[in-house]
Amino acid sequence: MHSLPPLAALKAFFVACHAGSYTAAARELYITHGAVSRHIQVVEKWFGVNLFIKQGQRRVPTPYALTLARELGGAFDTLSDIALRYGNGGRNNVFNVSVPTTLSLKWLLPRLDDFYARFPDANLQISTANTEQLHIIGHYDLLIRRETSGTEYSAIPFLQDHHCLMASPALLKRHAIERPIDIFSCPRIETLTRPGQWNLWLKAAGLDKSAGNGIRRYDHFHVSLHAMLEGIGVGLGPINTLSQEISRGNLQPLFAKITVAPNQYYALTPVGVQKTLLHRAFEDWLVSQGQRDIKLADLPL
Incomplete structure (x- = not known):
């Protein structure tokens, strides 16, 4: 396993960067000013650089520290997501879905009550995407897109x-x-x-x-x-x-x-994501909803 700085020290560093001072970080973390200082010394020693400089009576993060904090923010978000999804023995059952904005607002959301009626314990987390880019930062169990994008995803067509x-x-x-x-x-x-x-x-x-x-x-x-x-x-x-x-x-x-x-919409599952019963049920539901939509022959010409 790769050597890493202590998680508590990284957390103190991250909060201090966002709070703007050791004192504010100490208040937010409910620890002493000295404890924050010791945590940041650990991080500075591990990275081999000074991460805070003195400005008046305060110590403020350097540009390098702020860049590092932004990177750590994504890592902490990923850790939080993992803890949420796998907490309680994996029974939290959070299912993360990424959907293009218009399809989400005008097609998916008006139909979701039907899915919840069938699966009342389902815990869906819907995120909207303004682009058709597949490589979006963050973890998703399923993405809805108009393209299949090669072999990185398994694809199920559901809506023409x-x-x-x-x-x-x-x-x-x-x-x-x-x-x-x-x-x-x-x-x-x-x-x-x-x-x-x-x-x-x-x-x-x-x-x-x-x-x-x-x-x-x-x-x-x-x-x-x-x-x-x-x-x-x-x-x-x-x-x-x-x-x-x-x-x-x-x-x-x-x-x-x-x-x-x-165009054709697909339900895309990233390679490596293990499909749960909820995952498969959502895919089947998408297909059934797609089959119920308007046919051109039904429209006035």
């Missing part, structure tokens, strides 16, 4: 989706959109993280992509979606991801036979 034109009832009261070309009479909403979707749709609709104006651009889709719901403009949205908004009448698909940007 397509994008079509959508608008709110408020916008449709102000703008008559009866033919695809009518979209040029109202603002269009574009998402910067989904480039090219409008060009694909215009091409599929047989329209000139250079025609029209009045484009409203937003950085992430969950912002674009809010603008669509507020009636700011027409936009392209994933039909199944937004099935709850569609069924509630908050969004209306337009020309649903014209679809672009098909």
